[in-house]
Amino acid sequence: MNYFTSEKRYSTVNEFYRQTFGSKVYKITLNGDFTCPNRDGKISYSGCIYCSESGSGDFAGKKEDTLENQFQAIKSMMENKWQEGKFIVYFQANTNTYAPVVKLRSLFDKAITLHPDIIGLSIATRPDCLEEDVLDYLEELNSKTYLTIELGLQSIHEETMDFINRGHDLKTFEMAVKELRNRNINVVVHIINGLPGETKEMMLQTTRYLNTLPIQGVKIHMLFIQRNTQLAYLYQKNPFPLLSREAYVDIVVSQLELLNDSIIIHRLTGDAPREELIEPKWSLKKLVVANEIDKLMRQKNSFQGILT
Numbered sequence: 001m002n003y004f005t006s007e008k009r010y011s012t013v014n015e016f017y018r019q020t021f022g023s024k025v026y027k028i029t030l031n032g033d034f035t036c037p038n039r040d041g042k043i044s045y046s047g048c049i050y051c052s053e054s055g056s057g058d059f060a061g062k063k064e065d066t067l068e069n070q071f072q073a074i075k076s077m078m079e080n081k082w083q084e085g086k087f088i089v090y091f092q093a094n095t096n097t098y099a100p101v102v103k104l105r106s107l108f109d110k111a112i113t114l115h116p117d118i119i120g121l122s123i124a125t126r127p128d129c130l131e132e133d134v135l136d137y138l139e140e141l142n143s144k145t146y147l148t149i150e151l152g153l154q155s156i157h158e159e160t161m162d163f164i165n166r167g168h169d170l171k172t173f174e175m176a177v178k179e180l181r182n183r184n185i186n187v188v189v190h191i192i193n194g195l196p197g198e199t200k201e202m203m204l205q206t207t208r209y210l211n212t213l214p215i216q217g218v219k220i221h222m223l224f225i226q227r228n229t230q231l232a233y234l235y236q237k238n239p240f241p242l243l244s245r246e247a248y249v250d251i252v253v254s255q256l257e258l259l260n261d262s263i264i265i266h267r268l269t270g271d272a273p274r275e276e277l278i279e280p281k282w283s284l285k286k287l288v289v290a291n292e293i294d295k296l297m298r299q300k301n302s303f304q305g306i307l308t
């Protein structure tokens, strides 16, 4: 089953939510004040080379605030733009299962009851932070709400992974997907296009690999160079080629053509705060990127999964 619309030739998350929950669904990003083992010294102190000071969670609530206040602040801020809808609360910054189960329980059990219209919970984490007791708790949580675990894969190529200092291997990722799916938990995988040294073919290999997994969704990002990251330091010292908007659009369309149409597309661009972004500047115009993707798909008379 696909979730295409008259405008989008791929399975959009908005359409999926509309059909599943009967209304528009908004994500509210909260901050649970987690750290990351790839930044606190358990694996490394340096983290993934593109990771920002906020732990790649630049649009979350303020970690000093209670969950209630974070939720209310974001909801009120957005209310003018929003029509009626339901909510998914999202924990994005750092590694959101990197804590004892007692902390996870007090945080996530509360998060899903912050508002009667919260219908789901999304948790971003690392595949190496899903121990047995955490998985058991997530299974319990999955029986109470629409739970999604987001895992960062970024690329299947180990040389790239070493370069970006991801700190875990493909086997660990595969095991995490298997354990989550054994518990019937939804899995969304993040990949990044434009990592240094990667060709279009390498990015397409990562995409083909996604089809072999029992996953429910994908987030496709472009590589961002943000201030105060190791990547920024490397780029400023020795600039490497970055994807142009045209090249990114071409790659994304090829990826969509390869992806099974049952895999929901949660993102086709990324979000970096304007003041933190060094490159690519074209990524700030997200709507233009999305429109260019739609345009190219129409021109090619293409759609998600046409090549599967």
Ligand code: SF4
Pocket: 036, 037, 038, 039, 046, 047, 048, 050, 051, 052, 055, 056, 093, 094, 095, 126, 152, 166
């Ligand atoms: S796993 Fe996430 S939070 Fe941790 S260093 Fe990498 S990008 Fe940053």
